[in-house]
Amino acid sequence: MTTTASSLRLAARTDQLIGSVIDSSTSLLASQTHDIVRFAMGAPNAELIPTEDFARLFTTPAVGRFDYGATEGEPELVAQVLSYLARDGHPSDAERIVITTGGMQGLDIAFKILVDPGDLVVVEAPTYTNGIGTALSYQAEILEAPIDADGMVVEALPELVARAGRTPKVIYTIPNFQNPSGTTLSEARRRRLLDLAEEWDAVIVDDDPYGALRFEGTDVPTFAQLSPGNPRIFQVRTFSKILAPGLRIGWIDVDPALRRLAINAKQAMDTCTNVPMQHVVADYLGEGALDEHLARLRAVYRERKIAARRSLFERFGDEVELTDPEGGFFLWLTLAGRYANIDTEELFPTALRHGVAYIPGPAFAASGTFRNALRICFATSTPERIAEGVQRLGAALDEHLAQAGGAA
Numbered sequence: 001m002t003t004t005a006s007s008l009r010l011a012a013r014t015d016q017l018i019g020s021v022i023d024s025s026t027s028l029l030a031s032q033t034h035d036i037v038r039f040a041m042g043a044p045n046a047e048l049i050p051t052e053d054f055a056r057l058f059t060t061p062a063v064g065r066f067d068y069g070a071t072e073g074e075p076e077l078v079a080q081v082l083s084y085l086a087r088d089g090h091p092s093d094a095e096r097i098v099i100t101t102g103g104m105q106g107l108d109i110a111f112k113i114l115v116d117p118g119d120l121v122v123v124e125a126p127t128y129t130n131g132i133g134t135a136l137s138y139q140a141e142i143l144e145a146p147i148d149a150d151g152m153v154v155e156a157l158p159e160l161v162a163r164a165g166r167t168p169k170v171i172y173t174i175p176n177f178q179n180p181s182g183t184t185l186s187e188a189r190r191r192r193l194l195d196l197a198e199e200w201d202a203v204i205v206d207d208d209p210y211g212a213l214r215f216e217g218t219d220v221p222t223f224a225q226l227s228p229g230n231p232r233i234f235q236v237r238t239f240s241k242i243l244a245p246g247l248r249i250g251w252i253d254v255d256p257a258l259r260r261l262a263i264n265a266k267q268a269m270d271t272c273t274n275v276p277m278q279h280v281v282a283d284y285l286g287e288g289a290l291d292e293h294l295a296r297l298r299a300v301y302r303e304r305k306i307a308a309r310r311s312l313f314e315r316f317g318d319e320v321e322l323t324d325p326e327g328g329f330f331l332w333l334t335l336a337g338r339y340a341n342i343d344t345e346e347l348f349p350t351a352l353r354h355g356v357a358y359i360p361g362p363a364f365a366a367s368g369t370f371r372n373a374l375r376i377c378f379a380t381s382t383p384e385r386i387a388e389g390v391q392r393l394g395a396a397l398d399e400h401l402a403q404a405g406g407a408a
């Protein structure tokens with residue numbers, strides 16, 4: 001008898017290995033040969049990555065760089081991360097830090113440590129696709145909380161939790177310039193969330209890849225600033241959005257007792273984060289170039305955000321609703337007027353043919369809602385390319401509408 005893969009006895013958790021529409025779009029777009037304006041991946045364009053510095057630092061010979069490293073991270077990088085955090089008003093301690101393979105591994109470690117099958121995890125709706133995917137991979141049950149212009153509607157949580165009939169073990173939030181909406185959680189809501197976490201004996205997974213990229217408005221205190229040393233705050237951070245995603249270097253900042261578990265969890269995953277890349281980042285930070293680099297990114301992203309909103313309003317007027325992020329990479333577009341009933345997943349092939357890519361709304365909720373919404377990453381493209389992408393999106397929407405029998 002021949003065995004087929006589909007008859008193998010797999011782990012029950014494979015039912016909840018849902019994959020990532022965002023990550024899959026990387027290969028999808030790589031296989032396209034025509035010109036595409038890329039609003040899809042949350043990635044900076046190559047021109048905003050200090051590639052020459054990285055190349056120079058990568059070839060700096062140093063004994064030990066290609067050995068296994070300490071699971072908690074190369075001491076040089078931990079020291080540089082601590083120095084950056086202190087300069088940025090977020091002092092920490094080496095006893096709290098583990099260098100991770102990007103923010104994704106930080107999330108994986110968080111959910112691995114915190115979630116048993118069937119545990120309730122509160123998430124924003126919409127939220128980061130891979131955040132849901134990671135929670136589900138540990139067989140969490142997802143409780144969606146709505147968002148508005150001030151981030152997660154924390155006031156709605158007690159009733160949602162009461163309806164669920166049990167308290168959450170984890171509250172997963174992206175407090176600054178949220179992925180995908182670009183909204184920021186207000187200070188009052190942060191305080192309330194800290195109280196609720198206490199009341200429910202829950203941990204807040206504070207996933208903040210974009211916080212350093214505020215280009216308008218004023219900083220809102222982080223959970224750790226509001227409640228220093230609170231072990232209920234599990235901070236997940238990454239260099240992906242401020243240096244380069246391909247480095248795959250991030251860190252977690254957690255209570256030392258959780259750090260011990262995080263190290264054990266990481267030892268069961270990948271032993272240590274890529275050692276040469278840790279040194280590239282440590283050396284780059286050691287040269288003191290980060291602050292200037294961040295200032296440049298903020299200026300560029302502000303210009304791109306403004307360009308994206310202007311192009312979208314000029315092309316669509318009140319037939320789209322847009323968020324107005326004060327930092328980060330993303331804005332959230334909800335179709336309105338004549339376009340209100342268009343399904344952005346169905347629209348996607350037409351948009352791709354017209355040379356524009358985005359991530360459809362349903363990718364950002366376990367419930368598959370937000371069918372008439374989409375995420376635009378304004379960080380990747382210049383204002384001219386953004387304007388071009390918006391025209392292509394308009395052409396795709398009009399073609400779709402005409403085919404569906406509506407007036408274009």
Ligand SMILES: Cc1ncc(COP(=O)(O)O)c(C=O)c1O
Pocket residue numbers: 042101102103104105128174179207208209238239240245248249250
């Ligand atoms: C909210 C959020 N968390 C985590 C990540 C993952 O970061 P990394 O690429 O460093 O794994 C991303 C990347 O898009 C993100 O937007």
